Amino acid sequence: RKEVEQDPGPFNVPEGATVAFNCTYSNSASQSFFWYRQDCRKEPKLLMSVYSSGNEDGRFTAQLNRASQYISLLIRDSKLSDSATYLCVVNLGGFKTIFGAGTRLFVKA
Amino acid sequence: DAGVTQSPTHLIKTRGQQVTLRCSPKSGHDTVSWYQQALGQGPQFIFQYYEEEERQRGNFPDRFSGHQFPNYSSELNVNALLLGDSALYLCASSNPLGNEQFFGPGTRLTVL
Numbered sequence: 001r002k003e004v005e006q007d008p009g010p011f012n013v014p015e016g017a018t019v020a021f022n023c024t025y026s027n028s029a030s031q032s033f034f035w036y037r038q039d040c041r042k043e044p045k046l047l048m049s050v051y052s053s054g055n056e057d058g059r060f061t062a063q064l065n066r067a068s069q070y071i072s073l074l075i076r077d078s079k080l081s082d083s084a085t086y087l088c089v090v091n092l093g094g095f096k097t098i099f100g101a102g103t104r105l106f107v108k109a
Numbered sequence: 110d111a112g113v114t115q116s117p118t119h120l121i122k123t124r125g126q127q128v129t130l131r132c133s134p135k136s137g138h139d140t141v142s143w144y145q146q147a148l149g150q151g152p153q154f155i156f157q158y159y160e161e162e163e164r165q166r167g168n169f170p171d172r173f174s175g176h177q178f179p180n181y182s183s184e185l186n187v188n189a190l191l192l193g194d195s196a197l198y199l200c201a202s203s204n205p206l207g208n209e210q211f212f213g214p215g216t217r218l219t220v221l
Binding site: 004034042043044045046049087096097098099100101102 | 142144149150151152153154157165167199209210211212213214215
């Protein structure tokens with residue numbers, strides 16, 4: 001079993017749609033969680049951290065469920081510019097960071 | 110404020126050769142991590158350097174080695190290159206807590 005698992009997609013959605021991604025992790029000792037965004041042939045960039053209480057940043061909402069060991073990302077009112085690969089990231093206590101393989105999103109006009 | 114920089118941007122090598130990739134961290138960061146990203150995959154953790162020492166290592170063979178200099182910049186060395194080493198090599202820097210990482214643009218290595 002992979003340490004961090006994501007549905008690879010692709011998710012093809014129209015502009016304005018709401019789309020949700022899930023990610024599961026295997027190590028219950030995982031300490032911190034993030035979503036990164038990666039555009040084609042570019043480096044990953046931090047989208048948002050994920051907190052147990054859930055957190056929102058504009059159109060983006062992230063949730064963490066420690067009991068079930070999954071993380072989610074919700075994107076509302078999708079824009080063409082949201083088209084990218086979304087990487088789920090788990091940190092095992094500062095030293096070691098595990099990336100999921102990513103979920104590809106295509107937003108179409 | 111310069112972000113993370115990496116050099117070179119692209120590199121072509123043949124099997125058996127050796128390669129050195131370089132990274133300068135974001136200003137104020139002292140921790141550097143290296144990742145390998147194969148096509149269609151997420152970045153895979155190679156190792157992390159802090160205070161000029163390797164602090165943690167992922168599941169990579171000894172052909173992969175590194176170094177961190179007093180100015181916090183870092184090098185990744187790969188010996189005896191294999192075709193499977195072809196990938197995007199990413200450097201990320203962070204503060205001592207290491208929670209948020211900032212990535213450089215990467216070096217795309219092709220092994221022929």
